[in-house]
Amino acid sequence: MKRLITHAHILTMTDEMAPLENASMIVEEDTITFIGQTPPAGEEFDEVVDMKGRLILPGWVNTHNHSAMTLLRGYADDLPLQTWLEEKMWPIEGRFGPHQVRWGSSLAVLEMIRGGTTCFADMYDHLDQVAQVVEDSGIRASLCRGVIGLGSEEEREAKRREAVQFVRDWNGKAGGRITAMMAPHAPYTCPPDYIEKIVEDATRLDVPIHIHLSETRQEVQQNVDDYGVRPVEHLERLGVFQRPTLVAHAVHVNDEEIRKLANHSVKVSHNPGSNLKLGSGIAPIPAMFKQGLKPALGTDGAASNNNLDLLEEIQLAALIHKGASEDPEAVPAATALKMGTVYGAEALFLDHSIGTLETGKKADFISVDITGPHMQPQHDLVSLLAYSASRDDVQDVFVDGVPLLRNRECLTLDEEQIRFEARRAFQKVAP
Ligand SMILES: CSC[C@H]1O[C@@H](n2cnc3c(O)ncnc32)[C@H](O)[C@@H]1O
Numbered sequence: 001m002k003r004l005i006t007h008a009h010i011l012t013m014t015d016e017m018a019p020l021e022n023a024s025m026i027v028e029e030d031t032i033t034f035i036g037q038t039p040p041a042g043e044e045f046d047e048v049v050d051m052k053g054r055l056i057l058p059g060w061v062n063t064h065n066h067s068a069m070t071l072l073r074g075y076a077d078d079l080p081l082q083t084w085l086e087e088k089m090w091p092i093e094g095r096f097g098p099h100q101v102r103w104g105s106s107l108a109v110l111e112m113i114r115g116g117t118t119c120f121a122d123m124y125d126h127l128d129q130v131a132q133v134v135e136d137s138g139i140r141a142s143l144c145r146g147v148i149g150l151g152s153e154e155e156r157e158a159k160r161r162e163a164v165q166f167v168r169d170w171n172g173k174a175g176g177r178i179t180a181m182m183a184p185h186a187p188y189t190c191p192p193d194y195i196e197k198i199v200e201d202a203t204r205l206d207v208p209i210h211i212h213l214s215e216t217r218q219e220v221q222q223n224v225d226d227y228g229v230r231p232v233e234h235l236e237r238l239g240v241f242q243r244p245t246l247v248a249h250a251v252h253v254n255d256e257e258i259r260k261l262a263n264h265s266v267k268v269s270h271n272p273g274s275n276l277k278l279g280s281g282i283a284p285i286p287a288m289f290k291q292g293l294k295p296a297l298g299t300d301g302a303a304s305n306n307n308l309d310l311l312e313e314i315q316l317a318a319l320i321h322k323g324a325s326e327d328p329e330a331v332p333a334a335t336a337l338k339m340g341t342v343y344g345a346e347a348l349f350l351d352h353s354i355g356t357l358e359t360g361k362k363a364d365f366i367s368v369d370i371t372g373p374h375m376q377p378q379h380d381l382v383s384l385l386a387y388s389a390s391r392d393d394v395q396d397v398f399v400d401g402v403p404l405l406r407n408r409e410c411l412t413l414d415e416e417q418i419r420f421e422a423r424r425a426f427q428k429v430a431p
């Protein structure tokens with residue numbers, strides 16, 4: 001399939017942040033082969049798509065999610081993390097089986113595609129189900145079986161074997177759209193020797209590690225009480241940062257810890273919506289940028305956010321750090337957009353193929369309607385995206401050159417069936 005897209009504004013998210021106007025893009029199979037003002041003459045196309053009034057840019061990359069938790073959206077709000085996890089989430093998740101994960105993650109993928117997300121990271125259980133949804137829906141994902149090491153030795157080892165098997169079964173599958181990671185849930189749920197074994201697994205399998213880190217002040221203090229050091233040094237000593245690593249949250253990290261993360265090239269997934277809602281705090285993102293980190297963005301699960309709208313995270317990132325630091329230059333609009341695209345691709349170790357629109361890269365892109373009243377006048381399209389656009393403005397979503405959403409119609413998923421089955425799947429486990 002060879003497709004010509006014409007008459008679009010194109011924001012490539014390469015160093016050049018000014019959108020090309022009245023521009024064209026050629027996509028051949030899964031790859032971008034041309035971007036510019038004048039397409040080469042004499043070429044034939046299977047389809048020509050007129051994108052007048054649309055802005056084209058790379059799809060959003062959601063770097064931290066627990067997608068099946070859409071079933072728990074609104075189930076337990078307004079609680080602090082540990083109470084929320086121990087008294088609400090873990091008891092009901094204990095009743096989740098493959099069916100719940102199948103329909104919860106289907107609902108999540110549907111919501112993400114409709115909001116312009118083309119790639120997401122997922123940490124959960126029954127991951128074969130998530131992988132199947134990813135394969136069938138056409139989205140891209142980096143998936144990991146999250147393991148909590150609080151049970152018996154047998155339980156722990158069984159979970160670790162499952163996580164390893166998942167990597168063997170799915171890494172590189174769905175035409176390369178699925179990649180995999182190993183995921184010890186957090187330092188407070190995984191004993192040190194268990195984390196060390198998972199690092200060995202990740203080394204043997206040659207995959208990255210994904211882990212929650214320093215989300216709350218209380219968990220940092222607990223780490224100091226239990227192990228005598230703060231979580232960053234704890235994970236450093238356990239060898240985690242010898243592997244490519246993506247940490248979620250990093251809210252309570254001091255300057256020395258940020259320096260350590262930067263020295264080890266650790267990737268950070270900033271989840272402002274979830275951190276605000278759980279009352280965990282505000283991650284020191286401006287300090288991270290100063291030390292050379294390039295934080296990406298995540299929604300976390302829909303039970304703590306309570307949506308999977310990556311554009312909202314971009315907008316939060318562009319706003320809350322200005323307020324927290326009393327500095328209107330903290331996290332400018334262009335930086336927030338990079339956090340949702342190119343830094344997201346780097347955080348998932350996929351920047352060789354996605355995150356920007358360039359010839360030779362995968363055709364993972366979205367179109368945004370810029371004709372609405374809230375998108376006028378068009379002094380600055382970057383500013384409009386970061387401060388004014390809404391997820392409903394996303395019109396088209398392509399992954400690997402395949403259309404998943406066209407003019408807001410989802411082409412690969414049955415929306416009505418997903419709504420019905422997700423409601424039923426929750427009812428089966430409801431208390
Ligand atoms: C073992 S699968 C993932 C596990 O993570 C839990 N979870 C969801 N949101 C958060 C969060 O913000 N911090 C820590 N853990 C979280 C989820 O309930 C699953 O049990």
Ligand SMILES: [Zn+2]
Binds near residue numbers: 248
């Ligand atoms: Zn999480």
